[in-house]
Amino acid sequence: MTTVLRPHAEDDHAEELALLAKEDDRVRPPGWKLSPWAVTTYLLGDGDRISPKYVGARRIVEVAVATLATDRALLLLGVPGTAKTWLSEHLAAAISGDSTLLVQGTAGTAEEAIRYGWNYARLLAEGPSRAALTPSPVMRAMAEGRIARVEELTRMPSDVQDALITALSEKTLPIPELNEEVQARRGFNIIATANDRDRGVNELSSALRRRFNTVVLPVPATAEEEVDIVTRRVAQLGRSLELPETTTGMAEIRRVVTVFRELRDGVTEDGRTKVKSPSGTLSTAEAISVLTNGLALAAHFGDGVLRAADVAAGIVGAVVQEPVSDQVVWREYLETVVREREDWRDFYRACREVS
The missing domain is CATH 3.40.50.300 (P-loop containing nucleotide triphosphate hydrolases)
Incomplete structure (x- = not known):
């Protein structure tokens, strides 16, 4: 086998x-x-x-x-x-x-x-x-x-x-x-x-x-539950694909899950800011795909550590399904939510570059 x-x-x-x-x-x-x-x-x-x-x-x-x-x-x-x-x-x-x-x-x-x-x-x-x-x-x-x-x-x-x-x-x-x-x-x-x-x-x-x-079958009830699912599946896929040894950044996994949940729910995690939802489903399976692709980038073209730049292209591709309307939703989310988070500056810059 x-x-x-x-x-x-x-x-x-x-x-x-x-x-x-x-x-x-x-x-x-x-x-x-x-x-x-x-x-x-x-x-x-x-x-x-x-x-x-x-x-x-x-x-x-x-x-x-x-x-x-x-x-x-x-x-x-x-x-x-x-x-x-x-x-x-x-x-x-x-x-x-x-x-x-x-x-x-x-x-x-x-x-x-x-x-x-x-x-x-x-x-x-x-x-x-x-x-x-x-x-x-x-x-x-x-x-x-x-x-x-x-x-x-x-x-x-x-x-x-x-x-x-x-x-x-x-x-x-x-x-x-x-x-x-x-x-x-x-x-x-x-x-x-x-x-x-x-x-x-x-x-x-x-x-x-x-x-x-x-x-x-419901979507994961909490962010922690979804992070757990994504972490397990990404690790399993990495082993089955025999990717070179990489360091799975939990920070990037949490960011991807947070972005997907906020855009899915139409509101930020703290409940303070409403955001528009794109046309796609932004499912847990898509988050796993984004992160697995990021691990491949980190392993083959990076330093072996999953970073914001490795997941940026995948997450933009997952969010922007309709070229016009989804692009507006994504840019608005970047500027009103991501940009305001101090510890997300590297993620913001990486997403801006590929957007």
Whole structure:
């Protein structure tokens, strides 16, 4: 796995999963690798041997895990960058030992991605047969008793979304061409993610929404919580990318998080100054990206210490999505907020240079 840029969760954390499985003496739902208690411990960490994968309210994780132990599917809902995909991957890894049964939702996703397709060369040569059928990740999950993941469910066309209804309600997938069906084995379920902030969203039908329990993932409640999340992920990404040794400046991490939170919330941290919000989401995931890019700059072109100049270009690029309106918002924020902070002078100068 040393040559893999991003190992799957079940590979990257294989030792932790094996440790939990060995010590887990609680009741496991049919088809699960771990008990709900052990899955929750894997996700939140134990402060010692198990690292936290998700930083947030324990109750949110418990509700999500409990949902998957029933016959209800799970819908993770939230604004972009709230770790919906991250959480769904680790849930699937802990429950099924396999997070790869994935359908990526787009405006062009076809119904075959949910149901099944055909190997047309074999279909023409042999006619309809099991050998000519190409199962979707959902069909494989049903046959193997595993978790299937559907990313960006609301980006799919409505008729494609509704192809899930039979699988979720009847726990079966008909194959009329063969006069057969695939029945779900114990352990099968679906985790879907969705957000309503992006353009091109297709609302779920009421029939489909009834088949899901919805868990809303919030943005980090406090600056300290967000700093903790960003620090952990930046360190993990730095190791996986094998960046040269650098000194991660906590001051720069706090600045980036503070800027994102203030522009997101429309008010400064002390509540004294209102600011305009740009068009982008300025999510925690984007803050992680800005800082990871800054670490690469510091490692390869600097002195190995993360400084204001290393994050300035990335943060401007994240904030200024619309060239005209966002540029006005950013300049106003620089001049009315950043410039007035005595200990932010280097950050102000760096941002001015790239703006």
